[in-house]
Amino acid sequence: MKLINLLLILFIFKIVSANDFLIYNVGYNKNNDIIISITNTGNSTLKDFDVYIDDVLEKKINAQLEPESAFQFYIKNDGVKHKLKICSETICKETEIIGFYEKTYVKGQNENKKIDYMKIALVLIILIILGIIILLLVNKKTFKNFSI
Numbered sequence: 825m826k827l828i829n830l831l832l833i834l835f836i837f838k839i840v841s842a843n844d845f846l847i848y849n850v851g852y853n854k855n856n857d858i859i860i861s862i863t864n865t866g867n868s869t870l871k872d873f874d875v876y877i878d879d880v881l882e883k884k885i886n887a888q889l890e891p892e893s894a895f896q897f898y899i900k901n902d903g904v905k906h907k908l909k910i911c912s913e914t915i916c917k918e919t920e921i922i923g924f925y926e927k928t929y930v931k932g933q934n935e936n937k938k939i940d941y942m943k944i945a946l947v948l949i950i951l952i953i954l955g956i957i958i959l960l961l962v963n964k965k966t967f968k969n970f971s972i
Contacts, residue, residue: 843914856901863894876909
């Protein structure tokens with residue numbers, strides 16, 4: 825009998841005090857804002873949520889969240905990791921959100937940096953030939969006396 829009474833008390837306590845919600849990072853919208861979903865997993869209605877990013881109040885959401893229901897809201901994506909904390913009237917939950925940084929590539933941006941090795945080789949060959957010609961002209965006397 826005592827066991828049944830204890831189980832009954834625990835069951836009633838669970839029904840009365842089951843206030844809980846989950847936080848999900850659902851994805852990103854077309855503006856690359858982070859979509860956050862809050863799901864009420866408890867047995868009672870939750871309302872009035874405060875959203876903190878890195879322990880700074882970002883926004884207040886005046887909404888009633890019935891059991892087994894959810895709502896979504898957006899957070900600006902700045903490309904870095906933040907601590908997200910959401911508090912209702914009775915409970916607070918924390919998680920990390922990770923933004924992403926999208927680097928765009930402009931066509932032709934790196935084309936000026938390409939090195940044309942054929943042009944460099946041609947310039948080097950011309951410089952070597954000019955160097956040999958200059959040496960021949962300067963040292964004409966040396967080559968006139970040279971015989972095989």
